[in-house]
Amino acid sequence: MASFDWREHFAPFITYLQQSDQTHWGDLLTQQMIRRFEDAPHGDMTRWQSALDTLPEIDGGIANLNNSVVALTAPTPLHTAQDELLQQGLRGLMPWRKGPFNFFGTHIDTEWRSDWKWDRVAPHLADLNGRTILDVGCGSGYHCWRMAGAGARRVVGIDPGLLFMFQFLAVKRYLGEVSVDLLPVKMEDLPENLEMFDTTFSMGVLYHRRSPLDHLLELKGTLRRGGELVLETLVVDGPEGHSLMPEDRYGQMRNVWFLPSCPTLLRWLDRAGYRNARVVDVSVTSTDEQRQTDWMRFNSLADFLDPNDSSKTIEGYPGPKRATIIAEKP
Numbered sequence: 001m002a003s004f005d006w007r008e009h010f011a012p013f014i015t016y017l018q019q020s021d022q023t024h025w026g027d028l029l030t031q032q033m034i035r036r037f038e039d040a041p042h043g044d045m046t047r048w049q050s051a052l053d054t055l056p057e058i059d060g061g062i063a064n065l066n067n068s069v070v071a072l073t074a075p076t077p078l079h080t081a082q083d084e085l086l087q088q089g090l091r092g093l094m095p096w097r098k099g100p101f102n103f104f105g106t107h108i109d110t111e112w113r114s115d116w117k118w119d120r121v122a123p124h125l126a127d128l129n130g131r132t133i134l135d136v137g138c139g140s141g142y143h144c145w146r147m148a149g150a151g152a153r154r155v156v157g158i159d160p161g162l163l164f165m166f167q168f169l170a171v172k173r174y175l176g177e178v179s180v181d182l183l184p185v186k187m188e189d190l191p192e193n194l195e196m197f198d199t200t201f202s203m204g205v206l207y208h209r210r211s212p213l214d215h216l217l218e219l220k221g222t223l224r225r226g227g228e229l230v231l232e233t234l235v236v237d238g239p240e241g242h243s244l245m246p247e248d249r250y251g252q253m254r255n256v257w258f259l260p261s262c263p264t265l266l267r268w269l270d271r272a273g274y275r276n277a278r279v280v281d282v283s284v285t286s287t288d289e290q291r292q293t294d295w296m297r298f299n300s301l302a303d304f305l306d307p308n309d310s311s312k313t314i315e316g317y318p319g320p321k322r323a324t325i326i327a328e329k330p
């Protein structure tokens with residue numbers, strides 16, 4: 001059984017970095033990948049690699065990246081044997097959390113309707129056509145594909161979750177050469193002050209950071225002058241200065257640190273040196289948007305809310321409400 005050949009997967013991206021005068025990042029990434037995949041490989045890597053290898057060859061696949069469902073289609077119907085391998089491979093990459101996807105007729109109903117988030121965010125973005133984009137905490141890369149569908153020249157997603165990377169590669173293997181990459185690293189692993197992205201997204205990450213101001217400064221460092229930050233995070237109601245720090249878990253999630261009010265968040269962005277920060281959307285997350293499905297069989301939002309009052313989390317905090325903020329780097 002083949003092991004994960006990170007050199008083959010990341011070689012085109014490392015070449016791109018060399019050609020973009022980012023050799024330092026290429027060298028750093030190489031060291032990080034050696035540590036991650038050679039020195040201390042994840043215990044589930046072999047299983048995920050085997051699921052990826054199970055996916056059948058399908059010639060002439062076409063991707064539609066412009067609709068709610070990121071969809072792959074084939075010029076002719078799959079043979080039964082191909083379909084069986086497809087099911088087996090995709091099931092082997094469960095749980096599927098961020099999507100939805102459709103692989104040659106197999107619809108993957110993911111835990112999250114990530115398309116709903118995209119629909120809330122997309123109308124407020126500067127035109128993505130021709131832009132170089134960073135998506136921090138990109139999960140399976142669902143939004144990266146949508147960014148490519150909106151005309152981005154290059155999209156780089158980063159997320160430390162390795163199952164997400166394999167799910168991303170399941171899509172990518174059918175697409176041939178595309179300028180969309182997912183790197184299995186954290187924000188903190190990037191070189192400081194890259195100043196190379198036209199748009200940087202951070203969606204669903206800020207509340208996982210112990211130091212939110214540092215996260216905002218790191219994000220600013222990734223942007224060129226005039227570049228756009230798209231920040232989406234959990235918020236609570238309240239005046240400027242107010243934020244919630246849960247005692248322990250929030251909606252059963254570990255590692256949740258700060259849920260600011262919108263005015264507080266705008267103040268943080270101002271102090272971090274952004275300009276023209278504005279709230280473009282605030283939405284309560286519903287159990288229609290995040291739920292258990294056939295492709296994600298663990299507990300989901302309905303299990304994390306107070307059974308007697310669904311406006312509260314099971315710990316008694318205000319239920320999940322998310323804000324999207326757009327700001328520019330001067």
Ligand SMILES: C[S@@+](CC[C@H](N)C(=O)[O-])C[C@H]1O[C@@H](n2cnc3c(N)ncnc32)[C@H](O)[C@@H]1O
Pocket residue numbers: 098114117136137138139158159160161164185186187188202203204205208
């Ligand atoms: C709530 S999910 C959001 C996924 C996607 N951006 C979305 O909005 O649907 C948060 C993601 O951030 C990733 N993450 C957590 N800490 C991170 C860090 N320090 N740097 C980069 N990604 C991180 C997690 O692995 C997870 O996939």
